[in-house]
Amino acid sequence: xxxxxxxxxxxxxxxxxxxxxxxxxxxxxxxxxxxxxxxxxxxxxxxxxxxxxxxxxxxxxxxxxxxxxxxxxxxxxxxxxxxxxxxxxxxxxxxxxxxxxxxxxxxxxxxxxxxxxxxxxxxxxxxxxxxxxxxxxxxxxxxxxxxxxxxxxxxxxxxxxxxxxxxxxxxxx
Amino acid sequence: xxxxxxxxxxxxxxxxxxxxxxxxxxxxxxxxxxxxxxxxxxxxxxxxxxxxxxxxxxxxxxxxxxxxxxxxxxxxxxxxxxxxxxxxxxxxxxxxxxxxxxxxxxxxxxxxxxxxxxxxxxxxxxxxxxxxxxxxxxxxxxxxxxxxxxxxxxxxxxxxxxxxxxxxxxxxxxxxxxxxxxxxxxxxxxxxxxxxxxxxxxxxxxxxxxxxxxxxxxxxxxxxxxxxxxxxxxxxxxxxxxxxxxxxxxxxxxxxxxxxxxxxxxxxxxxxxxxxxxxxxxxxxxxxxxxxxxxxxxxxxxxxxxx
Numbered sequence: 001x002x003x004x005x006x007x008x009x010x011x012x013x014x015x016x017x018x019x020x021x022x023x024x025x026x027x028x029x030x031x032x033x034x035x036x037x038x039x040x041x042x043x044x045x046x047x048x049x050x051x052x053x054x055x056x057x058x059x060x061x062x063x064x065x066x067x068x069x070x071x072x073x074x075x076x077x078x079x080x081x082x083x084x085x086x087x088x089x090x091x092x093x094x095x096x097x098x099x100x101x102x103x104x105x106x107x108x109x110x111x112x113x114x115x116x117x118x119x120x121x122x123x124x125x126x127x128x129x130x131x132x133x134x135x136x137x138x139x140x141x142x143x144x145x146x147x148x149x150x151x152x153x154x155x156x157x158x159x160x161x162x163x164x165x166x167x168x169x170x171x172x173x
Numbered sequence: 174x175x176x177x178x179x180x181x182x183x184x185x186x187x188x189x190x191x192x193x194x195x196x197x198x199x200x201x202x203x204x205x206x207x208x209x210x211x212x213x214x215x216x217x218x219x220x221x222x223x224x225x226x227x228x229x230x231x232x233x234x235x236x237x238x239x240x241x242x243x244x245x246x247x248x249x250x251x252x253x254x255x256x257x258x259x260x261x262x263x264x265x266x267x268x269x270x271x272x273x274x275x276x277x278x279x280x281x282x283x284x285x286x287x288x289x290x291x292x293x294x295x296x297x298x299x300x301x302x303x304x305x306x307x308x309x310x311x312x313x314x315x316x317x318x319x320x321x322x323x324x325x326x327x328x329x330x331x332x333x334x335x336x337x338x339x340x341x342x343x344x345x346x347x348x349x350x351x352x353x354x355x356x357x358x359x360x361x362x363x364x365x366x367x368x369x370x371x372x373x374x375x376x377x378x379x380x381x382x383x384x385x386x387x388x389x390x391x392x393x394x395x396x397x398x399x400x401x402x403x404x405x406x407x408x409x410x411x412x413x414x415x416x417x418x419x420x421x422x423x424x425x426x427x428x429x430x431x432x433x434x435x436x437x438x439x440x441x442x443x444x445x446x447x448x449x450x451x452x453x454x455x456x457x458x459x460x461x462x463x464x465x466x467x468x469x470x471x472x473x474x475x476x477x478x479x480x
Contacts (some may be wrong), residue, residue: 025347108275108276111279111281112281112282114270114274118269118273118274119274120269122242122274
């Protein structure tokens, strides 16, 4: 009886192993990778709004303001566009009594190579508040952005802190 | 065991350079080389020459281009070779501001030059070719100083050799030549004319007499030497005796020493009263004396009466 039982269990075990080996196996192995951007954007100088009159905020140095400066370093030539957009709204501000009218512009302030970057400014494309530069050379370029905010109806800006953001993007070609 | 031995040997021969702070290379940068509108500068005013181990590593410059947009302006930032170090420029960086580049655009450039010794660098300038100019120019040099450029700078420098003082050899032959040539006031030495050299031939008697004199002189010198030696011995004995006496002498003092401080010593008791009355207790005694005196005086009269 005992021998029979052992034989029965042995057959059952062999059958189970055979059944398992018949199931299809699947596996997924990840491949990880990190890509370092060849276009690096940094804030060189944070801008400042001057307040020459009650209804104007401006980055003009003659009115006590300062333009913001953005530095873009490119290590791969002819692969990126730089799109820099002057602000058209406050990211933080007190409650405003009226609509604000925005004007702004971006220019090349400094280049690291005149021969290959000297014509960045003359070759830029302006799309509203956004300026697009074709970064055809490796090196560093500093862009300065001016901004003027004017309160509608010549109403006064309420007292408080105001912040507006310049948007800079590297767009791969 | 063998592996441990090999490891010890490897560690023993492992090259190690432990630089102390005093000999570690250090880095720095100059101020703006451009101090006026001439756009030229003397390197001696920027980075002093004559420091061994001073190498320039980078030239960092910036300026703002001023030109019409349609113009082509080329700007050179350059340094000539130092005088005698070479021809032309040791450093020359060219910026082509082509048509399309906007006036007022600034350039910031850092140009590595390796490690070029300061001694090779001559005067610098910014040269503008074309219809344009530059403004707000700045030129800065970064440098590295290696103190151990000369291994003798510090004993910790690799290759340092302990200095051995130079011993100058004086060639006396030149002096003799000068004397022989008549350049000196001294006469030329001629052994034949030297009076100290006596080369005349002596007879046997004279030789014996001379030897006897020499023996006598020798004995006198020995005697004098022995006398001096004996005197020295006596002096030594006296000195040791004196030292022994000094050592055994006991310093006995019968009175304790008091030091009286100097200065003025004023009276400590002052009588305040102006009138000093007689003591009443002495009055009785005084009167008794007076009575006795009168009795004695009166006695003479009593004697007279008797007579």
